[in-house]
Amino acid sequence: MANESISFEFSQKLVGMQRNLYGFILSLVANRSDAEDVLQETNLILCQKSKEYNPQGNFRSWAFNIARYQVLAYLTTKKRSKIQFSNELVDSLASEEFDTKQYHITQRALQICYELLPEHMREIARLRFKEDMSLKEICKVSGRPIGAISATLYRIRQNLVQCVRIKASQLEIETDGQKI
Amino acid sequence: MNAQPSTDDLDLLICKLLDQTITPKEHNQLSKWLETSRSNRLRYLEIVRCESLLHWEPGEVDLPEELPVDSPKLIPFPVFTWVGSVAACLLALAGGWWAFIAEQVPDSLWASQTLLSPEHSSSYALPSVHKDTLNPGKDLRSSSSGESKLVSVRQEQGDMQLREGIEILRSGNRFASGGTFEFLGDLQRWNRVPYLSRGAENGVLPATGANMIGLEKMNIDVESQIAQSSETVQVVDVRKVLRLNPGEKASVSASVKFNQSFGETQEGAEFGLTLQAYGPQEVGEGEKPLLRVEKNLFGDRDPNSWHQLTSELELPNGAEYVVVSLSAKKLGPDALLANTSSYYCDDLVFSLTLGDQSIVGPI
Numbered sequence: 001m002a003n004e005s006i007s008f009e010f011s012q013k014l015v016g017m018q019r020n021l022y023g024f025i026l027s028l029v030a031n032r033s034d035a036e037d038v039l040q041e042t043n044l045i046l047c048q049k050s051k052e053y054n055p056q057g058n059f060r061s062w063a064f065n066i067a068r069y070q071v072l073a074y075l076t077t078k079k080r081s082k083i084q085f086s087n088e089l090v091d092s093l094a095s096e097e098f099d100t101k102q103y104h105i106t107q108r109a110l111q112i113c114y115e116l117l118p119e120h121m122r123e124i125a126r127l128r129f130k131e132d133m134s135l136k137e138i139c140k141v142s143g144r145p146i147g148a149i150s151a152t153l154y155r156i157r158q159n160l161v162q163c164v165r166i167k168a169s170q171l172e173i174e175t176d177g178q179k180i
Numbered sequence: 181m182n183a184q185p186s187t188d189d190l191d192l193l194i195c196k197l198l199d200q201t202i203t204p205k206e207h208n209q210l211s212k213w214l215e216t217s218r219s220n221r222l223r224y225l226e227i228v229r230c231e232s233l234l235h236w237e238p239g240e241v242d243l244p245e246e247l248p249v250d251s252p253k254l255i256p257f258p259v260f261t262w263v264g265s266v267a268a269c270l271l272a273l274a275g276g277w278w279a280f281i282a283e284q285v286p287d288s289l290w291a292s293q294t295l296l297s298p299e300h301s302s303s304y305a306l307p308s309v310h311k312d313t314l315n316p317g318k319d320l321r322s323s324s325s326g327e328s329k330l331v332s333v334r335q336e337q338g339d340m341q342l343r344e345g346i347e348i349l350r351s352g353n354r355f356a357s358g359g360t361f362e363f364l365g366d367l368q369r370w371n372r373v374p375y376l377s378r379g380a381e382n383g384v385l386p387a388t389g390a391n392m393i394g395l396e397k398m399n400i401d402v403e404s405q406i407a408q409s410s411e412t413v414q415v416v417d418v419r420k421v422l423r424l425n426p427g428e429k430a431s432v433s434a435s436v437k438f439n440q441s442f443g444e445t446q447e448g449a450e451f452g453l454t455l456q457a458y459g460p461q462e463v464g465e466g467e468k469p470l471l472r473v474e475k476n477l478f479g480d481r482d483p484n485s486w487h488q489l490t491s492e493l494e495l496p497n498g499a500e501y502v503v504v505s506l507s508a509k510k511l512g513p514d515a516l517l518a519n520t521s522s523y524y525c526d527d528l529v530f531s532l533t534l535g536d537q538s539i540v541g542p543i
Contacts, residue, residue, distance in 0.1 A: 006400050006402070006516060006519070008397070008519055011444075011517065011519055011520055012520075015444050015517070015520060019232070019233065019236055022232050022235070023228070023229045023232035023233065026228055026229075026231065026232045027224070027225050027228040027229065027232075030197050030198065030228065031200065032235070035232075040513075043516075047402050047516050048402055048403075050402075083197075083200075083202065083204065083207050085211060085214075086211065086215075088215070089211055089214055089215050092214075092215065092221060093214070093221060093224075093225065096218075096221060096222065096225055103229070103233075106229065106230070106233065107233050107236075110230060110233050110234070114234075125234070128199075129231070129234035129235060130234075130235075132235075134200075135199055135201060150195070150196075150199060150201060153195060153199060154191065154192060154195045157191065157194075157195055157198075157227055157230070157231070158191055160230050160234075161226055161227055161230055164230060165226075
C-alpha cells in the first residue's frame, strides 16, 4: 500500500475516536499499559484499512470491531495469564452498548465531579490517574500506607461514578432543553 | 465471597483489578460475577469508562464522531493528554503531557546536510528529469533504478514543478500560471512563492508581513511510515550572469524560516531547504542535475516559533538553473498523523555571489 494518503476526514475521525477506543479497550483488558498497546495496534490497522472504510458507514462500529479483534489477538499472544478475562467474557463486555454521545456527556460530568473531590482525594487521584503512578509510588510520595491509598482510590472511584451519574443526567436535561 | 456480590464488594474487586493489586483468586471471583450478571457487567463498565476518561485532560472534549458534510477543513484540534509510550505504530496517543518549547530552536538542531558532487552522485543518484517521468500514471519508481522510495515520492512532486519552471524560463513564457516570471538584473526567475502564499491560518502568524508560504498536505506512506511534502518554490536562470562573468566563482545562498501548526503529532517535522544546480539539456534527455545541497532541521510543535535554515551552493561548471525547494517530512508513527498539522515557510531570501561580490540579492 505504497503512497496511500489518509484523508484529512479520516484522520479527524480517528483522532476524535481515540478516547472512546481507549475506554472500550481498557474495559476489555483492564490494564492501562495493555490498553495503550492494543490502542496503538488498532490505530495501525485502522490506518492500513482506511481505504476500505465507507465514509457513509458507521466509523465507530467499524473501529470498535477492529479493536475487539485486536484485544482478542493480544490476549492470545500474551499467553493467557491468571489475571486476564476469558474470551467469552471479553465478547460479553464488548457487546454491551457503548454510547459515544453519552461518552461526551460523561466526560463533561467527570470534569465537574473531579473538581468536587475533596483536596486530599484530588491529590491522590492526580497521582494515580494523571501521573500514572503505581500504588507503591504514591505511598512513597504521600507517606501513607498502601492500604490507605487503596481505600482512598476505592472511595474516589465510587464518589466519581455516583457524581457522574447525577451530573450526566443534569447535563442531558440541559442539552435536551437547549435543543427544544 | 458471596455468589452475588454487594455493590461495594464488586467495586472493591474492580478497583483492585484497575490498581493491579488483585489476586488470582479474587480475579476468578470477579470474572464469575461478571460472567453471570449483566448488571455486574454494566457496573464494571461504568467504573472502567470513568477510569479511562481520567487519563485525559479534563475540560477537553473529543471531536464529534461524525463530521457534518459541509464541515470546514480548518477544524481546531483539542489538546489531548498523552499517556504511555510510543510503540511501533502510528498514533502515540497513550499518555503523558505535551511539553511545548517556547523559544526558537537554534540552527544547531539541523539534522543533516547532504552535499553531493558529481563524484558522490553514485551514492545518491539524482535522476534526470525526463519528460516521460511526468506523464500521469507513469510509475516513477520503475524508471529510477536503485532509487529509494523516499526519494521517488519527493521527486514525483518536485520534479514536475522544477521542470515546468525550467521550461518556462527556457521558453521565456512570461505568462505561465502558477508563479511569476521575474527579471532580476541578469537573472531571470520563476517564482512560485506568490502562488503558494497565504495569510495567517491554523494559529500560525507569518514570521514577517502578512503572508507566508503554505506547503501542500503531505503524502503519507502508511507501510513505511513516511510522510512528506515538497515544493519547488523558485527556479533561477543563471545562464546569462555566468556567461557574462566567465571564470568567476559563483555561488548561491538561500535562507528560509519554517513553522507548523498545532496537530496531533508528538514531535515537530523535519524541514528541508534544498538547492540544486541543473545543467544543459542533452539531446533526447531531460535537464541534468549537477549538484544538490540539502539542509534540514527539526522544528518544534509550537506555532509561535519559527526556525531558520540557511544554505549555500557553489555553482559547478555548466550550471544553467538553480532550483530552490522546500520540504517537510515526518517519520515513524507521527507520519500517519502528519496532516493534522499544516506546514509553513516564510522569509525566503535568495542571493547570488560572483567572486566576493554579491550580484543579486538578497531577494
